[in-house]
Amino acid sequence: MRAIRRFTVRPVLPEPLAALGTLAGNLRWSWHPPTQDVFEAVDPDLWEATGHDPVRLLGAVDSARLDELAADGAFLDMLGAASDDLQAYLTGEQWYQRSGDADLPRAVAYFSPEYGITAVLPQYSGGLGILAGDHLKAASDLGVPIVGVGLLYKQGYFKQSLSREGWQQETYPVLDPDELPLSLLHEPDGSRALVRISVAGGAEMVARIWVASVGRVPLLLLDTDVEENPDHLREVTDRLYGGTSEHRLRQELLLGVGGVRALRVYSRITGAPEPEVFHTNEGHAGFLGLERIRELSVAEGGPGLDFDTALEVSRGSTVFTTHTPVPAGIDRFGRDLVEQYFGGASPVPGVPVERILALGAEDYEGGDPSVFNMAVMGFRLAQRANGVSQLHGHVSREMFNGLWPAFDEAEVPITSITNGVHAPTWVGREVVELAEEHGADMDAASRDSFWAAVDKIEGTEVWATKRVLREKLIKDARKRLTKSWTKRGAAPAELSWIDSALDPDVLTIGFARRVPSYKRLTLMLSDPERLKRLLLHPERPIQLVIAGKSHPADDGGKRLIQQLVQFADDPEVRHRIVFLPNYDIAMAQPLYPGCDVWLNNPLRPYEACGTSGMKAALNGGLNLSILDGWWDEWYDGSNGWAIPSADGIDDPDRRDDIEAGALYDLIENEVAPRFYDVGADGVPQRWLEMVRHTLKSLGPKVLATRMVRDYVRKLYTPAAVTGRRLNSDYSGAAELSVWKQRVRGAWDGVRVEHVESSGVGDAPEIGSVLSVRAFVSLGDLSPEDVDVQLVHGVIDAEDTLVASATESLSPVESYAGGRHRYDGDLTLGRSGSFGYTVRVIPKNDLLASPAELGVIALPA
Numbered sequence: 001m002r003a004i005r006r007f008t009v010r011p012v013l014p015e016p017l018a019a020l021g022t023l024a025g026n027l028r029w030s031w032h033p034p035t036q037d038v039f040e041a042v043d044p045d046l047w048e049a050t051g052h053d054p055v056r057l058l059g060a061v062d063s064a065r066l067d068e069l070a071a072d073g074a075f076l077d078m079l080g081a082a083s084d085d086l087q088a089y090l091t092g093e094q095w096y097q098r099s100g101d102a103d104l105p106r107a108v109a110y111f112s113p114e115y116g117i118t119a120v121l122p123q124y125s126g127g128l129g130i131l132a133g134d135h136l137k138a139a140s141d142l143g144v145p146i147v148g149v150g151l152l153y154k155q156g157y158f159k160q161s162l163s164r165e166g167w168q169q170e171t172y173p174v175l176d177p178d179e180l181p182l183s184l185l186h187e188p189d190g191s192r193a194l195v196r197i198s199v200a201g202g203a204e205m206v207a208r209i210w211v212a213s214v215g216r217v218p219l220l221l222l223d224t225d226v227e228e229n230p231d232h233l234r235e236v237t238d239r240l241y242g243g244t245s246e247h248r249l250r251q252e253l254l255l256g257v258g259g260v261r262a263l264r265v266y267s268r269i270t271g272a273p274e275p276e277v278f279h280t281n282e283g284h285a286g287f288l289g290l291e292r293i294r295e296l297s298v299a300e301g302g303p304g305l306d307f308d309t310a311l312e313v314s315r316g317s318t319v320f321t322t323h324t325p326v327p328a329g330i331d332r333f334g335r336d337l338v339e340q341y342f343g344g345a346s347p348v349p350g351v352p353v354e355r356i357l358a359l360g361a362e363d364y365e366g367g368d369p370s371v372f373n374m375a376v377m378g379f380r381l382a383q384r385a386n387g388v389s390q391l392h393g394h395v396s397r398e399m400f401n402g403l404w405p406a407f408d409e410a411e412v413p414i415t416s417i418t419n420g421v422h423a424p425t426w427v428g429r430e431v432v433e434l435a436e437e438h439g440a441d442m443d444a445a446s447r448d449s450f451w452a453a454v455d456k457i458e459g460t461e462v463w464a465t466k467r468v469l470r471e472k473l474i475k476d477a478r479k480r481l482t483k484s485w486t487k488r489g490a491a492p493a494e495l496s497w498i499d500s501a502l503d504p505d506v507l508t509i510g511f512a513r514r515v516p517s518y519k520r521l522t523l524m525l526s527d528p529e530r531l532k533r534l535l536l537h538p539e540r541p542i543q544l545v546i547a548g549k550s551h552p553a554d555d556g557g558k559r560l561i562q563q564l565v566q567f568a569d570d571p572e573v574r575h576r577i578v579f580l581p582n583y584d585i586a587m588a589q590p591l592y593p594g595c596d597v598w599l600n601n602p603l604r605p606y607e608a609c610g611t612s613g614m615k616a617a618l619n620g621g622l623n624l625s626i627l628d629g630w631w632d633e634w635y636d637g638s639n640g641w642a643i644p645s646a647d648g649i650d651d652p653d654r655r656d657d658i659e660a661g662a663l664y665d666l667i668e669n670e671v672a673p674r675f676y677d678v679g680a681d682g683v684p685q686r687w688l689e690m691v692r693h694t695l696k697s698l699g700p701k702v703l704a705t706r707m708v709r710d711y712v713r714k715l716y717t718p719a720a721v722t723g724r725r726l727n728s729d730y731s732g733a734a735e736l737s738v739w740k741q742r743v744r745g746a747w748d749g750v751r752v753e754h755v756e757s758s759g760v761g762d763a764p765e766i767g768s769v770l771s772v773r774a775f776v777s778l779g780d781l782s783p784e785d786v787d788v789q790l791v792h793g794v795i796d797a798e799d800t801l802v803a804s805a806t807e808s809l810s811p812v813e814s815y816a817g818g819r820h821r822y823d824g825d826l827t828l829g830r831s832g833s834f835g836y837t838v839r840v841i842p843k844n845d846l847l848a849s850p851a852e853l854g855v856i857a858l859p860a
Helices: 015-025 027-031 033-042 044-049 054-060 063-070 073-091 127-142 231-237 245-270 288-297 307-316 335-343 353-359 374-380 390-399 429-437 448-456 459-487 496-500 521-525 528-535 555-568 585-594 612-618 629-634 652-675 685-698 704-727 731-749
Strands: 108-111 146-151 159-162 168-171 194-198 204-214 217-223 277-281 318-321 332-334 371-373 384-387 507-512 542-547 577-580 597-600 622-626 640-643 751-758 769-777 786-795 801-808 810-815 819-827 835-842
Touching: 015 033, 015 054, 015 063, 015 073, 027 033, 027 204, 033 044, 033 054, 033 073, 044 054, 063 073, 108 127, 108 245, 127 146, 127 204, 127 217, 127 277, 127 704, 146 245, 159 459, 168 555, 194 245, 204 231, 204 245, 217 245, 231 245, 245 288, 245 332, 245 335, 277 288, 277 704, 288 307, 288 318, 288 353, 307 318, 307 704, 307 731, 318 704, 332 335, 335 353, 335 371, 353 374, 371 374, 384 390, 384 704, 390 629, 429 448, 429 459, 448 685, 459 496, 459 577, 459 585, 459 685, 507 585, 507 652, 521 528, 521 555, 521 652, 528 542, 528 652, 542 585, 542 652, 555 577, 585 612, 597 612, 612 622, 612 629, 612 685, 622 629, 622 652, 622 685, 640 652, 652 685, 704 731, 751 835, 769 786, 769 835, 786 819, 801 819, 801 835
Parallel strands: 108 146, 108 277, 146 217, 277 318, 318 384, 507 542, 507 597, 542 577, 597 622, 622 640
Antiparallel strands: 159 168, 194 204, 204 217, 332 371, 751 769, 769 819, 786 801, 786 835, 810 819
């Protein structure tokens, strides 16, 4: 019979063991092996059975064992050391506190729809969530005062299993927040802290606030499964990326609007500083900007600014990160649905619905006027924006050029900060211990000693450690295979082959990621017979460990998984290629260290960044990848292999065949021969040369601490400075708003009327001085409102500037009718084709980019 109510009874820890509760309540344990050792010592078998989950462990251990531990001096010493270490970590000065930069923001709010922090908190689906989790962990390690904001999904993302035929099946186990490493935020009077949002139909959506402690970083997670809500609103936080379009809209309203309100509640209750900078991690959280505008314009007790001034205050301190290189990856809602939600009982009452609709409108060439685009709104509500690799920055500037049509792609105001990964989470413990044996200090502020240790370690030690890591992966893979085949209906007598599946002495290639079509899970199956020959080569065999989930609604992705699984089911090769269902953090942690090569073969340039290969590299794995995402900028010819891509071929099947052939050739002719080229000591020295070079060349670059430092320096601090200038008494924002309206209104009168040049003659040489004189009409604007620039550089066959630079010209004379003369000189510094033009753009020191207003004047 079913229970009518469920709840979790928490253990009462003996006073000497009280620190266990504190350690379990802070997710730093998930990346701190000494703390994990404490929990394992409580009960090793139970630690394994609970999936390395401290909260479940403490809830399951019996009181007699707790009493025994409370009297165990050695255990108490171990517990005390871990507790003291956590306290020092939480209170000590880190990079941020030691920087001494007065411009740094007091606090940063980081909004994301998913967070991958640990497998025991399954609130992530893939790379976006893992990146968000690593961002918070690295911010904690650096002491950056970030507070995360997200949603708590009752069913998380789905658990994946396979049918007998290899078809993906999804289940959604219900999560009990009381069994998770979370605490409920309470008001000073002991009642639950709540946020409330009006939604269409006059209903009110209520959410409670859970707090996860990610080291020094609080993560606020909103949850609508409360009795105050009707059923359809209780289900808003049911599962990640599920439901109808309207369901997703409600989730994103809760994340954005509710998230800002949750921050205000959290600051009021705890005394935490209000964020000065708001970081929107992908468009899902874009509605946060509307709530900030409401607070500044129409909210009771607010400053009562007009909409345009409030917009400038809000966007000046907002950062937007786009993660998708494909339009299909962007949330777009029907314009009428958005109008329905914001036009009546609006979640941001008083904010004009027509202004909201304009923020998300695709009102540019090629846009769809019937939709509301969350990424477009994200760009319009943030003064600073970035992609997540250099190539992705380029792709994003092309994708969204329509928002700034007057400017060339290179000047579209979207920069790039390449993603990174959190080393303490992803580097195998054996790798760390080996480095520490040779002088590395993993607790140091920088990891320099780790890279320095790379050349000190004998090849035999490196190779022996790598074999241990392969064995660890194989043990985990066999356990997962057994569980998977049992679920698929196999009898124990059919599974003896799993005991010899995979081999710790065989070249191991890993491939694990989400399974949309562009990531091409089955490219390796383009020539099944050739793949079999590689797997079964008598002297140089390879083995493949593969994992990945397809979105529940993506039958195309599921078919790819089925094709791969059916190939891997073949008795001839199943000991050399395995598909492991339910890819998650727990699977990934032994997978990355255990692989010798990490394979990535997306359709270029559709991989925004991709961080799995970074994790492999930090564990001495070599990348075998299409030059896409991060690999495009950091591959140097010696830290792995680049799979040639057949860019420009329109036939997708032919392109796949060409690139698959290149993949097979690399494995057969370069990767496998180098791996098996061992000396008398049994060590492949040339392989290890690449491993050492990979660790030294990629290691410092791929770290999430590098990434977060980049965000602090390039985006957070400038946003904080701008925010203070606009926010101190709002006069700066009001002036900027009025100035923008004046410039936009007068821009039709701005023209470059005539350009003259002299000084270079008919045969210019390096060192010649080009003198330029430009006559411009500014109409109702003044020279202080604009920058008149000489744009110069390399030109192509159509006289288009393809590699340009700019120099500002100086105002020399003014004439009647708003006409002005600007002069300037340029010394020619390179040979070859050269061209120039003159342009006029708006100028204001509060603009983050000259393209911000999207207007420009060029010669007719």
